[in-house]
Amino acid sequence: MQAVQITDHGGTEVVAYGEYPDPEIDDDEVLVDVKAGALNHLDVWVRGGLPGIDLEMPHVPGSDAAGVVREVGPDVTRFEEGDRVAVSAGVSCGECEFCRDGEYTLCTSFHIVGEHVQGVHSEYAAVPEANLIPVPEGVDWEVAGSSTLVFQTAWRMLIDRADLEAGESILVLGASGGVGHAALQIADYAGAEVYATGSSEEKLEYARDHGADHVCNYEEADFADWVRAETGKRGVDVVVDHVGGETWRDSIRALAKGGRLVTCGATTGPNPETDIRRIFWNGLSILGSTMATSGQVDDVMALVWDGTFEPAIREVLPMSETARAHELLENREGFGKVVVKPDSELES
Structure with a gap:
């Protein structure tokens, strides 16, 4: 498959788009056919290198994405092939005292898809079931793929x-x-x-x-x-x-x-x-404050899906132009989110 890749820490010259191994899903994961994603300033910081985080290179960035379920692991119960889903990037252990109190973002091992582990700006992504939320029919992929994190x-x-x-x-x-x-x-x-x-x-x-x-x-x-x-x-x-x-x-x-x-x-x-x-x-x-609990995600995304809240989208680019997307964020050009889509999606 094709994927955005950070080849090293540095400027936009380290952002590439090309062949990357197809993902293999674990028992609790879902294979998502990515239709759209979006950048956050987090992607700029990850590219530059964050203290205390040692990434395996090349690193696939991206914490925001949405797409269609193509395959599910044997332990997955909430989704099936053909479902529309969006990524909610916060990953918690589900077992520590903070998780037991429902404060998942305070989890002792809390981490973020695209920051601490491989992200979702690729044609396909393996995502834990717990990090996916349903996307109703009629919601544009650009909206679904750009709104969850912010x-x-x-x-x-x-x-x-x-x-x-x-x-x-x-x-x-x-x-x-x-x-x-x-x-x-x-x-x-x-x-x-x-x-x-x-x-x-x-x-x-x-x-x-x-x-x-x-x-x-x-x-x-x-x-x-x-x-x-x-x-x-x-x-x-x-x-x-x-x-x-x-x-x-x-x-x-x-x-x-x-x-x-x-x-x-x-x-x-x-x-x-x-x-x-x-x-x-x-x-x-x-x-x-960091991210949100699963219940809070459900509450706010229901208001995005019904149009109460509207993510602003400043530009839609192919993933092969992700370096340009980084420049838009760093130079504060325009307002709202920069959406990236797999080149194959724009060509189809």
Whole structure:
């Protein structure tokens, strides 16, 4: 089969597309005929090399994909040949104390398809049954293959970890990115007053159209000053920060007394300076969040499948142009997800 492959850690020159051994499924796995997948910033980080993760090269990347079941292992009970499925990339042991409490993302051996193990950006992929969710008829492959990771991540951040309630105020940083555009829609759905940042008028217009009540171009203004001016110096109840080092201090500064900062990533660096005095004096909460539990995935994806939430897709490329997809993410070109499809799918 043909697959996207990272041949070494480095720039986009290490991304290739070519022959790769056909996958063989284990007893609890499903062989998926991949119709579409999508990139996340995680793919860029994996390509560059993540501390503590020693990958076998070549490595097939990709945490988002959807397709048709072609074969099932003898222990598989939830799916059969011909079913439409999407990948939910979080893998947990199911046995530790956190898994027994239903907090699968806190599992002591939690890992992610495409990051710690081989991914799904290939013509065929062997995926554990536990990491697949049904896709209803009528849902486009581009939607099914691009929405699971960011929408489950944003849902857990806002609904579970931050416990966002109707009438509260929330600031979503980078509202046109993957997690950002999902968080924007979920915040609006929850009944919050939504503040959002972006780097261009096009991105801000998208934010307005998808739930933002107030928008700020962070290239032209300090977003913390803007939020405090917009709220009469009060600040917002919740800040969604998946950016990291560059925004951390201002994210804390944008919070109202008793506010919550929820984070799932550190795109611009993992070790920011922090004003600890502001945290304890204002009674702030710093909340970490990763992926979602299986029940949370089911809840949010039902709202994607019925059209309540809409993944933004900036471009659809053949998998042979995955290096270009990496450039789109790194250069922040456009907004939403970059979808990749097997070349054979685009040729058929």
